[in-house]
Amino acid sequence: MRRTVFTDDHESFRTKIREFVEREVVPVYPEWERAGLVPRALYRRLGELGVFVIEVPEQFGGAGESSYKYQAVLREEIARAGVSFGADVVHTCLVQPYLLEYGSAEQKRRWLPKFVTGELMTAIAMTEPGTGSDLAGIKTSARLSADGTHYVLNGAKTFITGGVQADLILVVCRTAPIDPANRRAGLSILCVDTTSEGFAVGRKLEKLGLRAQDTAELSFTDVKVPVANLLGQDGAAFSYLTHNLVRERLGAAVGAYANASAAIEFTLDTLRQHYPDGVDQNAKFVLAECDTEVAAAQAWVDRALDLDETGALSAADAAKIKLFCTEVAGRVIDRCLQLHGESGYLLDSPIGRLYADIRVNRIYAGSSEVMKAIIAKSIGI
Known part of the structure; x- marks a missing residue:
């Protein structure tokens, strides 16, 4: 399904991130996993690439964008390569909104200039x-x-x-x-x-x-x-915490969709390598089902990104998209791992990493059970 949610500027950003990931992250990513964290220098590089400046006002060294779509592009490209940028998502998607919304003018002057460069994480x-x-x-x-x-x-x-x-x-x-x-x-x-x-x-x-x-x-x-x-x-913190949950849950949904989409691509690559003359009917049917679910998740994500940009994404809608996309990702990645056979069970395989990584999506930013409670309340039960 043709996507219309991203502009040429978003796609230029995508190209820059994709090239950076392929050149500077993929070759050393296994070392980062063994260390249990990324090198601190990565955050400075992300600052140089403009990853941390997107939503920060210009007077503090940022780009002054309000759209979450650049973050969506970033999450899609990270998932596509089967890597992560460590804790960058907390820095930009969780902490940043609090500083921008509730920080005093003095606090913003004190912290945001180094926030955007990666000097202050x-x-x-x-x-x-x-x-x-x-x-x-x-x-x-x-x-x-x-x-x-x-x-x-x-x-x-x-x-x-x-x-x-x-x-x-x-x-x-x-x-x-x-x-x-x-x-x-x-x-x-x-x-x-x-x-x-x-x-x-x-x-x-x-x-x-x-x-x-x-x-x-x-x-x-x-x-x-x-x-x-x-x-x-x-x-007043409790009201602050709930204020940012819509964007946080949208982020979880975007990441889940992106990882599910990546799982299909990893699986197609593996099957084509192992079965150059064509895969069996079972694999075709499994991937057809997975691709259909991911297409539905993509449509939800794109609609939610547009709604978020106008401030029209409700708490109930965010709960629905978070529940749907994270559950889809869990099912799709599990099925894709099954098609890999034994090799998919290895943690150094892209699908094995995805299988382990995606499980927490149904827990953080509010568990699936919490999402169901919010949705039930929204329909009057």
Whole structure:
């Protein structure tokens, strides 16, 4: 199906990213996976390529674009090559919206110029041991000092993508005790400099997939955070967190679709190599079914990208596209691995990596079960 969602500028960006990935990422990607993170120099290169500037205002060194479509192009090209850029997606798609929407003018002047160059890498710390999807259950706390100049932060976070290499971490914490009548109240976001005394990176977690993307446990022991590093208003964090979920879930859907599409291409290449005289009917039928599902996911993604650009993508729509695309990706990649046979079960094969990487898509940015609850509520049940 012919796509109309991207312009010539998007396609020029695609060409630049594709050439960079093929030349500088694919040859060394196995080393990054073995190390469990990408080299810090990669982020500086992404800064040079303009990956981090897209949505940042021009006065801070950015390009001032509001469209998510450039990010969609980037995710498609990464998936096409079977690689990742480490924690770049957290930097640009999760942290950046918070800084742009809720950062003060002073905070933007302080952080964004180095944000766009990759000199200052960021992460966001929400999840805690035992909290899972229940953000209202956050226990990490921050107490305002007697003189009102700083907060004293204590607690622990886990599953923090980019936590090993981040220079600035947006930490969701309690600045007021839990109110049983409104557990969502009293949450704030503090921007923590990772050179602060009392901050520590714990284990770098060994994950099933996304092995070149560092994920860590973090701890905070009497960390002093200047009041100037409070993002937005004290106690307003829960509304901030929900505000960005539509774009976050769109991103998960785009990544899922792109990986499912890549799985079909990897499988076609493998089958053509092994069966130059033609594949059997079963493989044809399996790939026909997969291609049809991916075409439907692509149509959803393209429509959602257009809606997002006008601000018309609703929370329910984002939940639907996230649920549909991540479930499609899980089915399609599983079927494609089956067609590879034993070779597909190897982690150094593109389809094997995809199989491991895609599983988390049905968990992060809200699990499939959470998406179903949102959708059910939207239809009045």
